[in-house]
Every structure is written in C-alpha cells, then in structure tokens.
Amino acid sequence: xxxxxxxxxxxxxxxxxLNTDEISLYNKIQEVKDIxxxxxxxxxxxxxxxxxSIILRSEEISSKVSNSSDSNKNIKDIKIxxxxxxxxxxxxxxxCFLGLIFWLTITGANYPSxxxxxxxxNIEIQLLKLFDFINSPSWLTGLFIDGAFKxxxxxxxxxxxxxxxxxxxxxxLEDLGYLPRIAFNLDKYFKKSGCSGKQxxxxxxxxxxxxxxxxxxxxxxxxxxxxLSILTNSFVPCNGKxxxxxxxxxxxxxxxxxxxxxxxxxxxxxxCLIVFGIFMTLIISKILSKTVLKGVPSSFILELPPYRKxxxxxxxxxxxxxxxxxxxGRAILVAVPAGIVIWLFSNVSINDISILSYxxxxxNPFAKLIGLDGYILTAFxxxxxxxxxxxxxxxxxxxxxxxxxxxxxYSTIGTILFQNGWTVITFINVMIFSLLHFPCATTILTIKKxxxxxxxxxxSFALPTxxxxxxxxxxxxxxxxxxxxxxx
Numbered sequence: 001x002x003x004x005x006x007x008x009x010x011x012x013x014x015x016x017x018l019n020t021d022e023i024s025l026y027n028k029i030q031e032v033k034d035i036x037x038x039x040x041x042x043x044x045x046x047x048x049x050x051x052x053s054i055i056l057r058s059e060e061i062s063s064k065v066s067n068s069s070d071s072n073k074n075i076k077d078i079k080i081x082x083x084x085x086x087x088x089x090x091x092x093x094x095x096c097f098l099g100l101i102f103w104l105t106i107t108g109a110n111y112p113s114x115x116x117x118x119x120x121x122n123i124e125i126q127l128l129k130l131f132d133f134i135n136s137p138s139w140l141t142g143l144f145i146d147g148a149f150k151x152x153x154x155x156x157x158x159x160x161x162x163x164x165x166x167x168x169x170x171x172x173l174e175d176l177g178y179l180p181r182i183a184f185n186l187d188k189y190f191k192k193s194g195c196s197g198k199q200x201x202x203x204x205x206x207x208x209x210x211x212x213x214x215x216x217x218x219x220x221x222x223x224x225x226x227x228l229s230i231l232t233n234s235f236v237p238c239n240g241k242x243x244x245x246x247x248x249x250x251x252x253x254x255x256x257x258x259x260x261x262x263x264x265x266x267x268x269x270x271x272c273l274i275v276f277g278i279f280m281t282l283i284i285s286k287i288l289s290k291t292v293l294k295g296v297p298s299s300f301i302l303e304l305p306p307y308r309k310x311x312x313x314x315x316x317x318x319x320x321x322x323x324x325x326x327x328x329g330r331a332i333l334v335a336v337p338a339g340i341v342i343w344l345f346s347n348v349s350i351n352d353i354s355i356l357s358y359x360x361x362x363x364n365p366f367a368k369l370i371g372l373d374g375y376i377l378t379a380f381x382x383x384x385x386x387x388x389x390x391x392x393x394x395x396x397x398x399x400x401x402x403x404x405x406x407x408x409x410y411s412t413i414g415t416i417l418f419q420n421g422w423t424v425i426t427f428i429n430v431m432i433f434s435l436l437h438f439p440c441a442t443t444i445l446t447i448k449k450x451x452x453x454x455x456x457x458x459x460s461f462a463l464p465t466x467x468x469x470x471x472x473x474x475x476x477x478x479x480x481x482x483x484x485x486x487x488x
Contacts, residue, residue, distance in 0.1 A: 001029055002036070003046055077306050081181070085304075090185040097178070098274060101169045103267035105242070109161035116160065120153030142347060143340055151339025155332055155388050160324070162246070163239055167319040170207065175310040179204055184304060186278075193282045194289025196225040199232075203281060206236045210439055211446040218450075224293050228285050230447055231460050234439040235281040235467075237274070240387035241434055245270055247391060248434070251414035252427040273435050280436065280467060338385035345382070346396060360397055370468070371429040373421070380433065385441050390434070436468035 001009055009025070012018065018025070033043070041049055083089050124145060131141045173179055182204060187197030198220045206213030213233040220226040237245060249269040253262055345356040356378065363381075364374030375397040383390035395413065398420045417426075438461045439447070448457040 002032060002043070004043060074306070080307065081304065084178070084181050085184050090181075094182055094185055095271060095275070097173065099267055099271045101166065101173075102246075102270050102274075103264060104169060105162050105165045105246070107263050108165045109243075109246075112161040112164070113157050116157035117153070120149075120157060124149060124153065139347075143343060147340040147343030148336050151342075151389060151392075152332060152336055154392050155386065162243055163324045164320070166239060166242070167324050168315055170204075171315045171319040172310050175308065175315055177305045177307045180304050189282055190285070193285040195228040195285045196220050196222060199225065199229040199285070202229045202233060203236050203278070206233045206238060209240075210234050210236075210238045210443040214443060214446045214450055224289075227451065227456065228288055228293055230450060231288065231456065231463060232281045232284050234443060234460060234464055235284065235436065236277045237435055238387065238440075238443075240440065241437065242270075243388065244391050244434055245273060245431060247410060247413065248427055248431055249273075250410050251417065252424065252431075254410065255414065255418075269431075273431060276432075277435050284463060284467065338382070338389065342382055342389070342393060342396075356397055357400075370433070371425060372433065375420075376430060376433070380437065383440075384438070387434075387437065387440055433468055436464045438464050 012025075036042070036046070084093055127145055127149060128141070131145065179201065183197055183200040186200040190197050190199050199217075201219065202213045202216040204213075205216040210233050213236075214230050217226045217229040217233070220229055246266065250262070250266045253265045253269060342356075345359070346354050348355050350358065359381075360374035360378045362374070363377045367373050367377040375394055378397065379390045379394040382393050391413075395416060398416055444457050444461060447460050448454055451457065
C-alpha cells in the first residue's frame with residue numbers, strides 16, 4: 001500500500017466491502033509516508049530499504065547459527081563482485097567481454113564459412129546435373145537452384161559459423177553467472193529511462209534473436225514496462241545482422257589498414273555500434289515512458305547467483321540445439337521462399353529491365369535523402385523476411401546478376417561496393433541503417449502474438465524507421481555520437 005499499489009488497495013476494498021472515504025485509508029497511508037519521508041525513505045527507495053534490512057538481518061542471524069564450508073567461496077564471490085559490479089569498472093569490463101566475443105566471432109567464422117560455401121557449391125553442381133538429366137526447363141531450374149537452394153546455401157554458410165561461435169560464448173557467460181551482473185550494472189540506467197532493469201536481460205536475449213528477446217519480456221511483471229521492452233528490443237542487433245555488420249566494418253577498416261590489427265579494429269567498430277544501439281534503447285524508452293507509455297518504473301529486486309564453473313556439455317547442448325539450430329531453422333523457413341520471390345524479381349523483365357531494377361530506381365530518390373542508394377534500400381526491404389539475405393540481394397543488384405551472389409572474400413565484396421560509388425560516409429550510413437533496422441518478419445509476428453495487437457507491432461516497425469531517418473539525415477548526429485564515445 002505504501003508503494004502505491006492501487007490493485008492491492010482495490011482488492012482490500014472489494015474483499016472487505018470497505019468504503020475508503022469513511023475509514024480515511026488514504027489519509028492514514030499518507031501519514032505513514034510522511035513519517036518515512038522524515039527518515040529519508042521515499043516511495044522510490046522503499047522496496048530497496050525493506051529488502052536491504054531483511055538481508056542484513058538474515059546475515060546477522062545466519063552468522064550465529066551457520067558454519068558453512070562455502071564461506072571462503074562466498075568471500076571470493078564478494079571480492080569479484082566488488083570489481084565486476086563497481087561503478088568504476090563494471091561497465092568497461094562488460095564492454096571488454098562483449099568486444100572479446102565479437103573479435104573471436106569475427107576471426108573464427110571465416111574459415112568454416114568458406115568450407116560450408118564450397119560444400120554447398122559442390123551440391124549445387126550435382127543438382128544442376130540432376131535437373132539437366134531430367135530435362136528440366138530453365139525457369140524451373142533457376143527457381144529452385146538459383147532461387148531457393150542458393151538462398152539456403154548462403155544462409156547456412158554465412159549464418160551458421162558466427163552463431164556456432166557467438167552462442168556458446170554467450171551461453172558460457174550465462175552459465176558462469178555473469179549475465180545477472182550485466183543486468184545489475186545497467187539497472188540504474190534503465191530506471192532513469194522509466195523502465196525495468198529486467199529489460200537489460202531481454203536486451204541480452206535480443207543479441208541472439210530479437211524474437212527471443214520479445215518473448216523473454218514475459219519475465220517483466222508490469223505490462224507497461226513489458227511493452228517498453230518489446231518495442232525497443234530491435235535496437236540491439238540480432239545474430240542475423242552480425243554477419244552483415246562484421247562484413248561492412250571489416251571492409252571499411254581494411255580500406256585504411258592492412259595489418260594484424262584489422263580484426264581487432266573491426267570488432268571495436270562493431271562494439272561501438274552495440275553501444276550506440278544500447279544508447280538508442282535507453283533514449284527511446286525514456287521518450288515512450290514520458291508519452292504513450294507514461295508511468296513510474298517499478299523496483300527491480302535481483303539476487304546475484306554465485307559464480308559457477310561452466311558445464312561445457314550443457315553449454316554445447318543449449319547453445320547449439322536450443323539456440324543456434326532454432327534460429328537457423330527459423331531463418332531457413334522464412335528465407336527460402338523469399339529467395340524464390342527475389343529470383344522472380346531479378347529475372348522477370350519489363351522492357352528489358354528487371355522488376356528489381358524498377359524497384360531500386362523508384363526508391364533511389366528516397367534513399368539519396370539518407371545517404372544511401374536505391375539498391376541498398378531495396379535490399380533491406382526485400383530482406384525483411386530474414387536479415388541474412390540483405391548482402392547477397394545488394395550484390396545481385398550491383399552485378400546485375402539473375403541469382404543471389406555469394407562472395408566470402410571481403411576484398412572482392414569491397415571492390416564491388418567501391419565501384420558502385422560507396423564512400424566512407426556510405427559505409428557509416430549503411431551500418432547505422434542496419435543497426436536501426438526495422439524488425440524482421442518473424443519478430444513483427446512475435447510482437448503481434450505477445451501483445452495481441454497490430455498497433456504495437458506496427459509501432460515497433462515505425463520506431464527504428466523514424467530514428468534511422470533522424471540519424472542518417474543529420475551529420476551533426478555523427479559528431480554528437482563520436483563525442484559521446486570519447487566521453488565513455
């Protein structure tokens with residue numbers, strides 16, 4: 001009642017048939033609040049004071065009756081937490097962990113991607129021989145081989161290796177007990193933005209898959225704060241965007257540096273984008289909490305679990321089967337039909353101009369307003385079913401090819417992009433565009449299912465679009481963001 005929980009007060013009234021006006025219940029509550037306020041306890045810190053007093057009293061009692069053999073271990077945990085959750089070192093250490101994960105993902109995914117690409121190329125050759133043997137018409141061969149199968153091969157070869165590295169490493173941090181510390185470090189920032197500290201956990205889920213982050217919002221009790229978490233989850237890049245961001249950042253850094261530090265600098269650039277995404281999450285949450293989703297943030301009581309030795313067998317099972325294969329299967333189910341549609345767009349011509357070129361030419365004036373071109377904007381729109389196919393669509397448009405183009409060599413991709421007028425500003429625009437990208441089709445449908453409303457699903461689509469236009473149409477925004485990074 002002191003915490004202004006109106007639902008509890010209404011339940012008391014209804015259950016006991018009380019008239020609050022007659023018993024002046026609200027007046028008594030206010031009297032107690034005034035007494036608490038005189039002692040420095042407000043509505044905002046009431047729960048924290050209660051929890052703190054309970055824990056301190058429990059420690060006092062347990063120290064008198066308990067002789068725990070794990071006392072040394074608890075002392076070690078406390079010493080580690082003083083560093084990992086401190087105001088001075090907590091955030092920098094978190095960024096270092098994320099940067100290390102991104103660097104390992106970038107450096108470790110290249111070789112298996114090439115192996116998988118060669119594997120699918122060999123299968124493609126055999127399938128072409130089979131279709132030729134049964135005298136398949138060229139349009140049918142193109143539809144299933146160049147459309148469906150090439151999309152499948154690209155998705156698996158580009159998406160699987162980074163996921164197979166990223167998810168086990170991220171799951172290891174989770175199994176170690178570090179993720180709750182991330183939530184603890186970010187809790188005050190989310191509170192200042194008018195939302196729950198639990199949103200930091202759903203944001204971490206979003207790094208793997210935004211749809212998983214949306215469903216993870218079920219852990220938030222407040223419906224208002226749950227909506228805030230759902231609407232802003234797409235501001236952190238999902239695993240489907242990472243291969244594209246890694247490729248573009250590697251090409252950009254590689255155009256200036258050609259040494260052993262290229263991968264480290266590329267990982268740092270991706271990390272800067274992640275920080276920018278978190279920053280945008282907080283800003284948009286603050287704006288929403290002051291406008292369409294007004295309210296006071298609820299208290300977030302989080303028990304930090306003890307540090308545990310990671311169980312590698314469970315990590316492999318959870319990361320590979322529950323996450324990697326699940327996300328990969330979802331991407332394949334959505335992307336393969338999309339590959340067929342894209343093949344039709346690129347091969348069906350009107351006056352010797354493909355439908356894909358018509359779309360790109362139509363969108364070109366709008367794309368120029370935000371520093372892009374028609375083919376870039378077309379690739380992102382056609383990539384709504386799955387973010388993983390944005391790059392092959394883009395290359396297909398630039399090379400005027402009739403099929404998705406899969407190139408694993410970053411230098412070759414970079415040559416194609418520079419030949420089509422890309423500059424440093426274009427690279428930066430595209431990376432921010434990819435970061436502030438409208439959710440994929442799966443995430444939009446998941447939002448509709450979780451909220452039971454197309455209104456919130458459409459708002460989740462519109463929010464990144466508005467922010468994307470603002471950030472790409474104002475170059476002062478880059479100066480502001482770079483100054484923010486320097487301060488950090």
